[in-house]
Amino acid sequence: MAFAASPRTNYLLYCSGCHRPMGEGKHPNVPTLHNELGHMMHVDAMRGYLARVPGSAHAPVTHDELTEVLNWLLEEFNASTLPKDFERLTVKEVTEARSQVLANPNKYRADHWKAYEFSNTKRYIWNIRGYRGNLYDSSNCIEGTRGEKQL
Numbered sequence: 001m002a003f004a005a006s007p008r009t010n011y012l013l014y015c016s017g018c019h020r021p022m023g024e025g026k027h028p029n030v031p032t033l034h035n036e037l038g039h040m041m042h043v044d045a046m047r048g049y050l051a052r053v054p055g056s057a058h059a060p061v062t063h064d065e066l067t068e069v070l071n072w073l074l075e076e077f078n079a080s081t082l083p084k085d086f087e088r089l090t091v092k093e094v095t096e097a098r099s100q101v102l103a104n105p106n107k108y109r110a111d112h113w114k115a116y117e118f119s120n121t122k123r124y125i126w127n128i129r130g131y132r133g134n135l136y137d138s139s140n141c142i143e144g145t146r147g148e149k150q151l
Contacts, residue, residue: 002024004065005065005072006069006088007065007069007072007073008072008076008120009060010061011067011069011073012062012067014055014059014060014069015033015055015056015059015069015073018055019032019033022040023076025075028117030129031116033073033077033078034077034078035051035077035078035080036078036081036084037073037074037077037081037129038074038078038079038081038082038083039076039081039121040082041074041078041082041086042083042113043113045112045113046109046112046113047093047097048093048094048096048097048100049102049105049109049113050070050074050089050097051066051067051089051093051094051097051098052097052098052100052101052102052104052105052108053102053105054101054105055077056098057098057101057102058101060101062089063080063094063095063098064091066098067089067090067094068092069095070089070095071088071089074086074088074089088100100131106127118129
């Protein structure tokens with residue numbers, strides 16, 4: 001008898017390394033899985049998106065298991081933002097979508113829904129002597145005289 005992992009267990013094994021155990025992600029490189037995915041499900045072209053991103057498409061799980069993981073994270077992390085008439089993803093649509101891996105998920109997302117916001121990116125700063133300093137959060141800075149952001 002084969003052991004079948006729960007959708008949550010498969011999420012923890014194959015998704016949480018990047019998206020973290022509670023789905024919060026790590027901005028700007030790894031998006032959160034909370035609320036926004038539910039909003040995506042209001043757009044037909046985005047239903048297959050979650051199965052097409054490389055992490056999902058290449059996860060070492062069956063199509064049935066991936067379908068369950070995706071439905072679990074939609075219902076677990078996005079229940080309040082899903083369409084009122086939301087129909088769970090089917091194995092058939094996940095299988096079809098998964099076979100069309102997105103080479104550039106951000107471009108697809110921007111073309112069919114909205115662009116991912118990289119507003120909190122980190123950049124280098126110049127200190128008083130002109131040496132490149134540590135990384136900082138660009139949202140807390142002002143323009144410096146050397147064209148770089150400074151604190």
